[in-house]
Amino acid sequence: MPREVKALFRDDAYLSTAEGTVSAVNDRGGIILDQTCFYATSGGQPGDTGFLERADGSKIAISATVCGENKDEIIHVPSNNQPPPSVGEKLVTHIDWDRRYKLMRMHTACHLLTVVCPYPITGASVGEEESRVDFDIPEMDGDKASVSAALMNLVSANHPVSTKWITEEELAANPALIKSKNVRPPSGAGRIRLVCIGDAASVDSQPCGGTHVTETQEVGDIHIGKIEKKGRENRRFRIRFGPLPAN
Template sequence: MRVNALYRDDFYLSTCEAVVTAVHDDGGIELNQTCFYATSGGQPGDTGQLERADGTKIALGQTKHGAGKDVIIHVPLENEPRPEVGETLVLHVDWPRRYRLMRMHTACHLLSVICSYPITGAAVGEEESRVDFDMSETIDKDEVTAKLMELVGQNHPVYQQWITDDELAANPDIVKSKNVRPPVGLGRVSLVCIGENSSIDSQPCGGTHVSETQEVGQIHIAKIEKKGKENRRFRIRFGTPGEEARQRGDHND
């Protein structure tokens, strides 16, 4: 059954009511609507809880797509209770985790502004994200960090616009990713825009993001790795390099 994915229109929605439409043999739960993001485009799916009418909770270990992008399956942890089809549940996203992923995903977009090379891979994480670029040039990680923090500090608005699948097909150059294509087949594609009138960036993306760059907070490029002759992997982490060194117990004697 096609689900109404509420997060596509409101990244900050962390709770809603929904009706169970199917329960799979392996325990996976389908709902008529959801605020839980399903794993896609390098961003992990949401975790959290489904609350039943009697107050008991069903803890979720992951959220994923089914056979297509119009199917979202909420996967409980082991030995959790199974709801009944037709039962109404209250959904609670693990918000601190989701918000960190939103901040990180937005940081990845900012990095793609500074490094204007084709993207060959990406993965968004709570503590660290990575973006791979098709590039052979040597670049200084501290310089990239400074440029990232400049964009963060300028507090540009981050918002989404919608285009049709046909409009995307007619403008393929707006896609920065070299290997992963934006999700199509739902009739519309989300453009994540940064800056007034997309002055900083605009690219198709189905992930979740913060509403202004300042929310990203302090980030830095922890490492740039050479992955092949023409591939560089950038690792983004929260905090400053100095904080990271202190956490590792490094000392400058």
């Protein structure tokens, strides 16, 4: 039976360290705490890495964070050949903040791209240096330069980024909030987390469980490195940090 973990990152993506108590260690050595600031791989965003600090100061290196039987069960995967903690042991979680912050900036940039390109999303992957978003686009308007300029306009406007919760019934009544063509938000929990950009979500609002910055200016310089045609109506946009390189 899955163990529910309090996901501290859902309320504060900037929390890089927190205390937790070991509630279980699974048969593969995965460590489950009662609460954690570590994000588990989901929705195209990779899970956090870092370490768990024991009371004696020793560290358990964490190479990945994944979901268990559902998204509420968060499992910290230790690197090989480390002594496991005991159930009931108190640990302090430390995420690799530099890596997480890059992912937060990138994930926010992906949301901004869906504003610039308002087409059904067919796939996405968030990375530390490059991310991709795939869209169902029959005919492509614009190029790397024009899309990059539109992205930077949204970044520079420094729109606030926030989250809110709505009921599953509210989501069903507003199907346009779902931008993904093939993937629906997980149901059954009774509520859905929205990521909103702009005052009163004036720029964008969509279901997402990932981590993001709190204002678009934090994304920094961003550009489209490549636009690829993947099938008759599928276009892949590759987002990269830094200004658009001169031709």
